[in-house]
Amino acid sequence: MIDKHDLHKLCGGRPVAIVGAGLVGAGWAIVFARAGLHVKMFDANPEITRKAVPLIDTQLQGLHRHGLIDEAPAAVLARISAVDTLAQAVDGVAYVQESVLERVDVKRQLMVDLDALIAPDTIVGSSTSGIPGSAFALGLSISPRVLIAHPVNPPYLVPVVELVPSPETATRTVDVADALMRAVGQAVVHVRKEVEGFVLNRLQAVLLREAWALVQEGVASCEDVDKTVRDGLGWRWSFMGPFETIDLNAPGGVADYAVRLGPLYQRIADSRGHDTPWDADLIGHVEAQRREHLSHDDLEARRAWRDERLMEFAAARRTRDPRN
Amino acid sequence: MIDKHDLHKLCGGRPVAIVGAGLVGAGWAIVFARAGLHVKMFDANPEITRKAVPLIDTQLQGLHRHGLIDEAPAAVLARISAVDTLAQAVDGVAYVQESVLERVDVKRQLMVDLDALIAPDTIVGSSTSGIPGSAFALGLSISPRVLIAHPVNPPYLVPVVELVPSPETATRTVDVADALMRAVGQAVVHVRKEVEGFVLNRLQAVLLREAWALVQEGVASCEDVDKTVRDGLGWRWSFMGPFETIDLNAPGGVADYAVRLGPLYQRIADSRGHDTPWDADLIGHVEAQRREHLSHDDLEARRAWRDERLMEFAAARRTRDPRN
Missing domain, CATH: 3.40.50.720 (NAD(P)-binding Rossmann-like Domain)
Known part of the structure; x- marks a missing residue:
C-alpha cells in the first residue's frame, strides 16, 4: 500500500x-x-x-x-x-x-x-x-x-x-x-548478514538444486517437478510463505511440526550430496525436456503470458488482501 | 477438469x-x-x-x-x-x-x-x-x-x-x-523411483532446511523468510513451477540460465552443511518468532482463513486457466 x-x-x-x-x-x-x-x-x-x-x-x-x-x-x-x-x-x-x-x-x-x-x-x-x-x-x-x-x-x-x-x-x-x-x-x-545469494536466491538455489538432481536421477521429469510446485507446494507458499505454512500444518503449530517432520527432512538432506555440477549433459537433458513443452521460438510469447498472469495475480491480491 | x-x-x-x-x-x-x-x-x-x-x-x-x-x-x-x-x-x-x-x-x-x-x-x-x-x-x-x-x-x-x-x-x-x-x-x-519423501516433500524439505538455517544464523527472521517466498518467489512458482520460471528468466531459456546461474547455486549448496539438526533450542527460537505473529489460541482461526484463501485461489485458477 x-x-x-x-x-x-x-x-x-x-x-x-x-x-x-x-x-x-x-x-x-x-x-x-x-x-x-x-x-x-x-x-x-x-x-x-x-x-x-x-x-x-x-x-x-x-x-x-x-x-x-x-x-x-x-x-x-x-x-x-x-x-x-x-x-x-x-x-x-x-x-x-x-x-x-x-x-x-x-x-x-x-x-x-x-x-x-x-x-x-x-x-x-x-x-x-x-x-x-x-x-x-x-x-x-x-x-x-x-x-x-x-x-x-x-x-x-x-x-x-x-x-x-x-x-x-x-x-x-x-x-x-x-x-x-x-x-x-x-x-x-x-538480510542481516552478507551471505552469498542473500535470502531469496539461497531459497531458490536449494529448491532448484534438488529439482535438477531429481531429473538427473530419473525420479521425475521437469514437467512433473513443475506440477508438484505449481499444483501443490506453490499454493500455500504464494500467500503464506514456508514458516506460516508449517505452523498451520500441525495441530500444535511449528514446534509440533518440527518434532514430527524434522527427522524426515534431516534424512532427505543427508541423502543428497552437493558435488553434482549441472554439467553439459544434464543441461542438455533439461533443455530437451523444456523444449518439448515450449519451443525456443515461443519463449517470448510465453513471457508475455507470464507477465499477464503476474498482473492478474497482483490485481487479485490487491482486492483480497488489505496487507497489499 | x-x-x-x-x-x-x-x-x-x-x-x-x-x-x-x-x-x-x-x-x-x-x-x-x-x-x-x-x-x-x-x-x-x-x-x-x-x-x-x-x-x-x-x-x-x-x-x-x-x-x-x-x-x-x-x-x-x-x-x-x-x-x-x-x-x-x-x-x-x-x-x-x-x-x-x-x-x-x-x-x-x-x-x-x-x-x-x-x-x-x-x-x-x-x-x-x-x-x-x-x-x-x-x-x-x-x-x-x-x-x-x-x-x-x-x-x-x-x-x-x-x-x-x-x-x-x-x-x-x-x-x-x-x-x-x-x-x-x-x-x-x-515419481519413478521410491525415494524418501517422494518429490513434493523432498522439494519442501530442502527449502525448509535452508529457511531454518538462515534463521539459526541470524541472517533473517521467520517472518522475513516468509515474506521472501510469499511476496517474491511464490508468485511465479504458483502458476509456473521452478523449471518454467527459469526457462523464461534468461534470454536463451533454461540452458542459458543454467550457465549464468549454475555456478552461484553450486557455491550456495557448497556453503551449507547438512549436519545441523533442528534441536530444541532452535525449535524454541522459531516457535517464539511465530508466536509473536500468531498466538497459539489463534492457530485454529488462521487455519480457517487459510482454507478460505485456498478456495479463492482455486476459484481464480479455474476462471483463468482452462488447464484447471
Whole structure:
C-alpha cells in the first residue's frame, strides 16, 4: 500500500534517481513514479535510456488495464524524465537506485562517482542480486549511506525487496530505506548478514538444486517437478510463505511440526550430496525436456503470458488482501 | 477438469471405496463424489466416520460458495455413504483409496485384508506421504494393483497427487490410476523411483532446511523468510513451477540460465552443511518468532482463513486457466 504522507516526510518533495535504465532500472522507475515521486533516469548508454521510455509506457498500460494504477498511464509517465548525465540525475535527489551492469568494477566506479556528486543526506540503494556491498561500497564518504536493495523482476508487480547493509552502512540508512520501500508499496526483507545469494536466491538455489538432481536421477521429469510446485507446494507458499505454512500444518503449530517432520527432512538432506555440477549433459537433458513443452521460438510469447498472469495475480491480491 | 466420460469408461458405473475416514480420507471422498462417483467410506473407528460426514458437508458448502461445485452440496453428499465394515466398503468397487494410520504394520495388515476381499481388477491407492510401497505392499496377489497416490491436503482444492509404483506394481495399474486421477480433476506427478519423501516433500524439505538455517544464523527472521517466498518467489512458482520460471528468466531459456546461474547455486549448496539438526533450542527460537505473529489460541482461526484463501485461489485458477 503506497503511503503518500510517509513519502512526503521521507523525501521532502525531492525526486529520486534511477541510474542504469535497463529492465531492472525501468521497473524501479515505475515503482517510484507510481507512488507519486518524480524520477530522473540515466544510463551511460543513451540507447538504453531511449528504449526504456516506450517500455515503461507499455508496462503502465498493462498496470492500468489490470486496475493496478488509478491514474492515467500518461500522468505517471509524465513524472519520469530521462536525463543526459549522472550529475543531472542525482542533483537534488533524496534517493538513488542503481541498476548498472552486474560487475564489481562497474559498481565501484559508480560509487566513486556518486561520492563526488550526491548531497550529504542522499541514500543509495543497489539492485545487485549477488555482489555484497563489502565488495564495492566501502571506504567512501557515502559508504554509511549505501546498502543493497535487491528487487525481484519486475518490482512494480512482485513486491519483495531485500535490504542488505554492508558493515559500513549506518543503521539509520537501513531504517530510511525500509520506510521508503514500504511507502512506495514494496515488501521489505532484512538480510542481516552478507551471505552469498542473500535470502531469496539461497531459497531458490536449494529448491532448484534438488529439482535438477531429481531429473538427473530419473525420479521425475521437469514437467512433473513443475506440477508438484505449481499444483501443490506453490499454493500455500504464494500467500503464506514456508514458516506460516508449517505452523498451520500441525495441530500444535511449528514446534509440533518440527518434532514430527524434522527427522524426515534431516534424512532427505543427508541423502543428497552437493558435488553434482549441472554439467553439459544434464543441461542438455533439461533443455530437451523444456523444449518439448515450449519451443525456443515461443519463449517470448510465453513471457508475455507470464507477465499477464503476474498482473492478474497482483490485481487479485490487491482486492483480497488489505496487507497489499 | 473433471471428465465424466472417461470416468464412466474407467469405473464402469462402479463406486470407489475410502478406507480411513480422517481428514485425508474425507478429502478424498469429496474429490470422488464431486466427480459424480458413488463413494463408500469406512473407518475402523466408527467415531471417526461419524465425524467425517458433517466435516464433508461443511467443506462442500464452502466449495459451493466459491463456485467450485455446480451441484447443490446435498446432491454431492448423497453420493457418499458411510459403511460399517471393510468388506462392505470394498464390495464391487473399481478403486480403493486408503488413508489409514501412517504406520507400516497398519498399512500391511490392511493390504493383507484387502488381498482377501477385493475383486481381481480393483486398484488400491495409498495416501502415505512417506512409506514406500516396498515396505508394506509386496508379495501379495494384489501387489501388482497397489501403488502410492499421495495427495496434498485438502485434495479437493490442491490438485497435485504423486503416483509412486512399488517394484511389483504393474505398469497398467499406473496407467489406470493416472487416468482415474486426471478424470476426477487431479494433477498427476509420476515419481519413478521410491525415494524418501517422494518429490513434493523432498522439494519442501530442502527449502525448509535452508529457511531454518538462515534463521539459526541470524541472517533473517521467520517472518522475513516468509515474506521472501510469499511476496517474491511464490508468485511465479504458483502458476509456473521452478523449471518454467527459469526457462523464461534468461534470454536463451533454461540452458542459458543454467550457465549464468549454475555456478552461484553450486557455491550456495557448497556453503551449507547438512549436519545441523533442528534441536530444541532452535525449535524454541522459531516457535517464539511465530508466536509473536500468531498466538497459539489463534492457530485454529488462521487455519480457517487459510482454507478460505485456498478456495479463492482455486476459484481464480479455474476462471483463468482452462488447464484447471
